[in-house]
Amino acid sequence: MSVPRSVAVVGAGLAAVSTCDALRAQGYDGELVLYSAEHGLPYDRPPLSKDVLLGKARREDILLRPEAWYGEQRVDLREGTPVRVIRPYEGGLELADGAVVTADRVVLATGGTPRALPVPGGDDPAVHLLRTWEDAERLRERLLPGARVAVVGAGLIGAETAAVALAMGCRVTLVDPVPVPLAAVVGDAVARALHERHTAEGIEVITAGVERVERRDGEVALHLGGGGGVVVADTVVVGIGIRPATELAEAAGLAVDNGVVVQEGQHTSHPHVFAVGEVARREGHRVRHEHWEAAQWGGEAAAHGILGRGVPRRGASWFWSDRYGVRLEVVGTMGQAERMVLRGDPHGGSFTVFGLCGDRVVAAAGIDRPRDIKAARRIIDRGVAVEAGVLTDESADLRAVLR
Amino acid sequence: MMTNSAVRVAAIGDIEDGEALKVPAETTGHGDAIAVFHDGGAYYALDDTCSHGQASLSDGWIEDGEVECPLHSARFCLKSGEPQCMPATVAVRTHRVEVRDGGVWLHPGQEAAG
Numbered sequence: 001m002s003v004p005r006s007v008a009v010v011g012a013g014l015a016a017v018s019t020c021d022a023l024r025a026q027g028y029d030g031e032l033v034l035y036s037a038e039h040g041l042p043y044d045r046p047p048l049s050k051d052v053l054l055g056k057a058r059r060e061d062i063l064l065r066p067e068a069w070y071g072e073q074r075v076d077l078r079e080g081t082p083v084r085v086i087r088p089y090e091g092g093l094e095l096a097d098g099a100v101v102t103a104d105r106v107v108l109a110t111g112g113t114p115r116a117l118p119v120p121g122g123d124d125p126a127v128h129l130l131r132t133w134e135d136a137e138r139l140r141e142r143l144l145p146g147a148r149v150a151v152v153g154a155g156l157i158g159a160e161t162a163a164v165a166l167a168m169g170c171r172v173t174l175v176d177p178v179p180v181p182l183a184a185v186v187g188d189a190v191a192r193a194l195h196e197r198h199t200a201e202g203i204e205v206i207t208a209g210v211e212r213v214e215r216r217d218g219e220v221a222l223h224l225g226g227g228g229g230v231v232v233a234d235t236v237v238v239g240i241g242i243r244p245a246t247e248l249a250e251a252a253g254l255a256v257d258n259g260v261v262v263q264e265g266q267h268t269s270h271p272h273v274f275a276v277g278e279v280a281r282r283e284g285h286r287v288r289h290e291h292w293e294a295a296q297w298g299g300e301a302a303a304h305g306i307l308g309r310g311v312p313r314r315g316a317s318w319f320w321s322d323r324y325g326v327r328l329e330v331v332g333t334m335g336q337a338e339r340m341v342l343r344g345d346p347h348g349g350s351f352t353v354f355g356l357c358g359d360r361v362v363a364a365a366g367i368d369r370p371r372d373i374k375a376a377r378r379i380i381d382r383g384v385a386v387e388a389g390v391l392t393d394e395s396a397d398l399r400a401v402l403r
Numbered sequence: 404m405m406t407n408s409a410v411r412v413a414a415i416g417d418i419e420d421g422e423a424l425k426v427p428a429e430t431t432g433h434g435d436a437i438a439v440f441h442d443g444g445a446y447y448a449l450d451d452t453c454s455h456g457q458a459s460l461s462d463g464w465i466e467d468g469e470v471e472c473p474l475h476s477a478r479f480c481l482k483s484g485e486p487q488c489m490p491a492t493v494a495v496r497t498h499r500v501e502v503r504d505g506g507v508w509l510h511p512g513q514e515a516a517g
Binding site: 373399 | 421446462471473474475476489490491
């Protein structure tokens, strides 16, 4: 495969910036243009539901790269420049203002769009979604002491947002139809500990679905299913996941099925188009990987793919979530575990659940256990056989397993 | 940069291989705590606070000449303080460490030799 002379990256999140970074790190010397629909320098999204909402981080605190980096790396950042159409067969793309530009390779890093509640009134503009800096700013202005805030969805974003709202002095209600959210991802013990924490901190947790959203004068009413009544709030936030932003890929005729379908090296069904981050789904994988590290890794893999090189092997996935000063970390895929064992006491604050298949660790989920998680990750990646008794013995040093 | 006189922070053997000692700011006289790492028989010192988030590198995972931040897994070279991966993009400062007289001596504010 010949080395391209120009690469256009569509999107400006972590996967996009990571792609640019990795291309330069691997010696790509050609034109590199980053098309960002948003204004301003590309920023990191995890803080949006944490320090940004808390008012502790400003925009300049969460930049993915300092401004000088774009000049140094010759990354041509076109901010406020949405892409309307990609034309891979013609080697170019069309911008929202109608301009047509050439690009030998296109990288789709378009991310996702937060899902609105699929119920009447669910798309009301009074219902907040949280995805961008602007979303976070708009929401932060509403998190005033004493304000009634209803959060729909108790997954990662919803739980973090609820915790921030509580810290800001709001009266918070958290609504989710699942009694113990995240159980499939982190195991039952960790999921329970996390979810029970909301109630312990003073959040009203309601297990119910939302059937209708009704905007009233200055407030919003959530009508709950199953005779759950009505929750009235000054502000409603919905965090029920994203749908991948596949519009450009679909219009270009690429294979799309729950995300832009990619092969190793982030190749789409068109040889000159790549997809990275949460818009992409690796063929053969059931889920798209929506977490931070997956986005970074996807960018690196795409750079290898674009330059026609073999892609380094990827280790176990990892993600984290912060709420109430408590940190959840997960490595690997808990759904693959045949059984789970505990290290530490679930009622004692910090503990880890290891997921095992035979004598191999396939996943671990920890609450305030960074060292366990770092050890687990290496145990998984190196395929080390472990006795469950070592994992459950708090006095046993997990580093010893790796030696 | 202010250069303080050396501080004896540990006896040899106090800091196990793969572990680190957090030397508080009051002891270093340096403004920030300093983490002293033991990796494979050698000692290194870096500013304790990660250049990305508010995390203590002395709580990190130490291996193969690098420390991995406990918070967001940015890795730093123990010798140079340079970040090895995202999310960190800025180096942490190094400090000279010396092993003598059965002790580990820290020179706060004095860069480690490249």
